[in-house]
Amino acid sequence: MLKGHQSWVFENKPKIISTATVVGPFEGQGPLAEDFDIIHADLYMGQDSWEKAEKTLLEESAQLAIRHAGLTKEEIQFYFGGDLMNQIISNSFAARTLSIPYIGMFGACSTSMETLAMAAYVVNSGGAKYVVAGTCSHNASVEKQFRYPTEYGSQKPPTAQFTVTGSGSAVVSPEGDGPSITSATIGKVIDMGITDPFNMGAAMAPAAVDTIQAHFRDLQIEPSYYDLIVTGDLSKVGYAIANDLFVRHNIPIKQTTYQDCGMMIYDYEKQQVQAGASGCACSAVVTYGHLLNRIKRGELKRILVVATGALLSPLSFQQGESIPCIAHAVSIEA
Incomplete structure (x- = not known):
């Protein structure tokens, strides 16, 4: 519906x-x-x-x-x-x-x-x-x-x-053992004019915040509805920008309940990963592995996973195009 x-x-x-x-x-x-x-x-x-x-x-x-x-x-x-x-x-x-x-x-x-x-x-x-x-x-x-x-x-x-x-x-x-998928918010393409392929977090953060804001507006719920909200792969740079945008847009998301998959999969102290993780598999393995295991253990009941994507290609980069980005949100509940 x-x-x-x-x-x-x-x-x-x-x-x-x-x-x-x-x-x-x-x-x-x-x-x-x-x-x-x-x-x-x-x-x-x-x-x-x-x-x-x-x-x-x-x-x-x-x-x-x-x-x-x-x-x-x-x-x-x-x-x-x-x-x-x-x-x-x-x-x-x-x-x-x-x-x-x-x-x-x-x-x-x-x-x-x-x-x-x-x-x-x-x-x-x-x-x-x-x-x-x-x-x-x-x-x-x-x-x-x-x-x-x-x-x-x-x-x-x-x-x-x-x-x-x-x-x-x-x-x-339609049925069986496992958590339920209760809703999804399909994102819009957001382009802030960033052209640097080495700065994906900054490019994607506005799209993530736009989809999150739309999710709460459409469903008429507050961020506190979820035990955890995760973005896909903003990592350190994009995560900081997203938090700034939450404040600017009056979205009451607490840092205690907001994390990023790109900051979870690697050990910053022991592994050289610059700002953090990215890639299609980043949010996939963190969600389908770590987060669903936490739901199974009863540590989480409701999560919102907001996977983020930079829609560039080698061709668009070579032609000097900026980086259009998108984010899609899916709510998963025990």
Whole structure:
């Protein structure tokens, strides 16, 4: 059901009946390691290219999420997925392996909640019984496409972020054990004129705040409704800007209940990640691993996940375009 201008309320409360998270070795050294299902020991994962390794991450998380649900891939009606690679090739080639009816989506790093929102919408409306939503990213493949190959060894500014190597998938169903997806707010494209691809946090923060403000306005609730509100990958720079914007727009979000996935997955003291984490997998593995585990343990009852994405491409950057950004919010409740 449409609520307000840009939000859906899912009256049938679709369930996340299973998830799976697969990460690389660097993520396995971080503080959330125990929340991940598979931690790979190397970045190649038995493949001969970074891009093929990224596809492998997604294949593993999707197949594992289906097994966790006690299902076979033949029982899944649709797979919604996307990533950062050109023409979302990681998902398209993984969908070839999965052989599940496939809808490819692109929301840059907001793809985790974009796909989850659409999966919930289809299940809530009776359009499917089982839908998989998934996304992935790989540090070496993303850095090569959008900035510099990691082998180049270029020096990065403090505003730069470290792309997460990983994949997260979820199975959504009308009923079953697991938390409910109760609403979603679809974001608008916000462009503040930033052109620096090494400053994603500053570019994305206004889009995150705009979607959060729209969510509360549409649903007519206060931030205190949630035990925790997380953005996708603003990291230190964008997180500080978002907090300033909350004050400027009179949005009463307390820092005690607002966190960012990009600041949670790595250890700033021990791991050199500049401003923090980014990538499609950032919010996916933190949400489908760490946050849902906290819901299972009863530590959280209501969370709002606001995945953030910078919608640039190498082509737009080369032509001097600024960076349009977007954020999509999904509420998950025990």
